[in-house]
Amino acid sequence: MTTQSVPHVVLGNKSNYTVAKFGGTSVANFAAMDHSSKIIVADKSVRIVALSASAGVTNHLVELCNSSLSEDERQAHINGVLAIQQAILAELSLDTDLEQGFAQTLAAFEKLASQTLQTKALHDELLSFGERLSTYLFTQVLRSKGLNAIRFDVRQVLKTDSQFGKATPNVAATAQAASALLIPLLDDQVIVTQGFIGSDEYGQTTTLGRGGSDYSAALLAEAIHAKSVHIWTDVVGIFSTDPRLCVKATPIARLSFDEAAEMATFGAKVLHPATILPASRSHINVFVGSSREPERGGTWIEREKSQLPGIRAVTQRKNQILLTLKSPEMLLASGFLARVFTILSEFNISVDLVTTSEISVAITLDNAPNASRPELDQGCLDKLAEFCHVSVENNLTLVALIGSEIQLRQHEMNLMQVLSDFNIRLICHGASKHNLCFLVEQGESDNVVQAIHSRLLESDCAA
Numbered sequence: 001m002t003t004q005s006v007p008h009v010v011l012g013n014k015s016n017y018t019v020a021k022f023g024g025t026s027v028a029n030f031a032a033m034d035h036s037s038k039i040i041v042a043d044k045s046v047r048i049v050a051l052s053a054s055a056g057v058t059n060h061l062v063e064l065c066n067s068s069l070s071e072d073e074r075q076a077h078i079n080g081v082l083a084i085q086q087a088i089l090a091e092l093s094l095d096t097d098l099e100q101g102f103a104q105t106l107a108a109f110e111k112l113a114s115q116t117l118q119t120k121a122l123h124d125e126l127l128s129f130g131e132r133l134s135t136y137l138f139t140q141v142l143r144s145k146g147l148n149a150i151r152f153d154v155r156q157v158l159k160t161d162s163q164f165g166k167a168t169p170n171v172a173a174t175a176q177a178a179s180a181l182l183i184p185l186l187d188d189q190v191i192v193t194q195g196f197i198g199s200d201e202y203g204q205t206t207t208l209g210r211g212g213s214d215y216s217a218a219l220l221a222e223a224i225h226a227k228s229v230h231i232w233t234d235v236v237g238i239f240s241t242d243p244r245l246c247v248k249a250t251p252i253a254r255l256s257f258d259e260a261a262e263m264a265t266f267g268a269k270v271l272h273p274a275t276i277l278p279a280s281r282s283h284i285n286v287f288v289g290s291s292r293e294p295e296r297g298g299t300w301i302e303r304e305k306s307q308l309p310g311i312r313a314v315t316q317r318k319n320q321i322l323l324t325l326k327s328p329e330m331l332l333a334s335g336f337l338a339r340v341f342t343i344l345s346e347f348n349i350s351v352d353l354v355t356t357s358e359i360s361v362a363i364t365l366d367n368a369p370n371a372s373r374p375e376l377d378q379g380c381l382d383k384l385a386e387f388c389h390v391s392v393e394n395n396l397t398l399v400a401l402i403g404s405e406i407q408l409r410q411h412e413m414n415l416m417q418v419l420s421d422f423n424i425r426l427i428c429h430g431a432s433k434h435n436l437c438f439l440v441e442q443g444e445s446d447n448v449v450q451a452i453h454s455r456l457l458e459s460d461c462a463a
Contacts, residue, residue: 017186017226018045021052021195021217025234026291027134028055029084030091033141036232036291040190041145047186048224050154050195050217051138053130054084058210061130065123067116078113081129082106088137095140098151102136105129120164124197125205131194131213139192149190157182158198158219160206167198167206169219171278174198178223186224193220214272218286222278229284231271232291237299238263238270240313245446246453252299252312259312259402260286260301262434266400267317276301311403314452316445319367320352320396321376322425326360327388337361340384347380352398353428353437362426364398364439396425397445401436401452418451 020043026036040046053061060080063069069077085106094102109129117123135151142149157177160167185191195213198206208215214231221229235243237251238260255263257280264273270288279286279301289298325340340361344351353364365376376392384390401415425439440448 015186015225015227016045017047017224018043018228018230019048019050019217019221019224019226020046020230020232021050021213022138022291023213023231023233024052024055024058026232027051027053027138030088030141032291033088033138037138037141037145037147039232039291039294040142041147043230045227046190046230048182048191048193048217048220048226049138049142050193050213050220051131051134052195052213054088054134057081057084057130057133058127061113061127064113064126065117067118069116074114078110081109081113081133085133085137092137092140092144094136095143098136098140101151102133105132105136109133121162121204124164124167124207127207128194128197128205131196135192135194142190142192147190148188149192150185152182152185152191152193154193154195154197154216154220155199155203155205157223158216160198160200160208162200162202162204162206164204164206166209167200169198169208169215171219171222173201174219175223178220182220183224208274211269211272212274214275215278218275218278218284221284222282225282226284228287229275229279230287230289231275232289232294233270234290234292235270236290236293236296237288238268238313240457241315241449241453245449246458248458249453251297253297255299255301255312256404257301257303258434259404262400262402263313263315266398266402266435266437267315268313311401311456313402314449314457315400315402316449317366317398317400318442318445320398320439320442321365321367322393322396322439323363323365323376324360324391324393325363325384325388326391328359329387336388339387343380343383346383347377349376349380353426353439355426355428364396364426367394393425395442396439397442397448399438399440399445399448399452401456402434404434414455415452418455419448421451422448 020040022036025032027033040049060077063077064074112126117126139149139151157174159170159173159177195216196207200206217229238255239249239251241249243249257276261276264271264276283303286301287298290296349365351363352366355362381390422440422444427438429436
């Protein structure tokens, strides 16, 4: 077996290593895995490859967590997972070590998936099998290209708390474990490991939340002092808006960490929002590109500011709640907001936007079906109603203009003309120079995004 090695050169506190992450569509089948493997062969700086589950697998696993499934429904989802894996396996001949591990993992999956699972811990254990299985197969694909590839269980190093379903990484413990167990393996091998999953202090499997493979890759890059993270997906970088909505949307060549964080937070689905946290604090550049078309380049996310001030993109996040709290006691009184936010904190509710007037405050909350935060709880509303009038509006969309040094006056005339045809429930600007946000009715949001992109971005989309 040919070994492609690269010396472990430390530049300051950085190695010259790259962590590459491949999403579900990039490992969906044998052809996709084969295509993705060529990217790694061509880039000798890649030393860790973090994988998602093959496309479609996680959806089956999520359904298998449903305790109300009939026996036939449960078996159908088990068969769905097996079919995806077996179709890839049919194109491969696994080495002995991989064959044994794959068979044992598959047997463990079938045993657990056939049961009705009652705890979140068991749900996370079941959800982890997608990534655990795909990494066996992809390791063999890399070996077939002549690379010295080994499969590594990320749960040995990526340490988290015990908040199953949305675990918080323990950065210090992860760095310590990576130093002892992962870094010594990197000089002459390509490590294939799992995104999305980790383990708590008791060794129980945890997950970082849907889409957490991007976050995993950035955390691993931070732990090994990598120079960059490459996020390989099915689109050519981060676009000025969703290209399915606007055919003239274009990929953005460069973004700052702040701009990328705003875009991910306010609805751009290409990148998991938390990915920017470890990358930004450790000054690790992030690249987003298409594994299908790597030659077309993509988007670089860097510490430096983007080239020009102004609006770079427009995003939307649907399924928002507008919570309006009104009380005459708020006038010239202190402590009202503190009381409101104390109650919201008690119910683990995170706030996105806030605007205030003399006697009222308006707050937006995320109510997306897969949101990590809970829906607005009736108990929370009851507590708020003890000292103010509470109004709740649903079926809203948060639209955000994202850029650098955004000044409202520069775009006010064009923006007001665009928005004059729509019902705007809230506008928020000033807390950040990187966004201008407003709420619209959900049924109108696609049209709002298209109108804004056409008027403000299509003449000079960032490139």
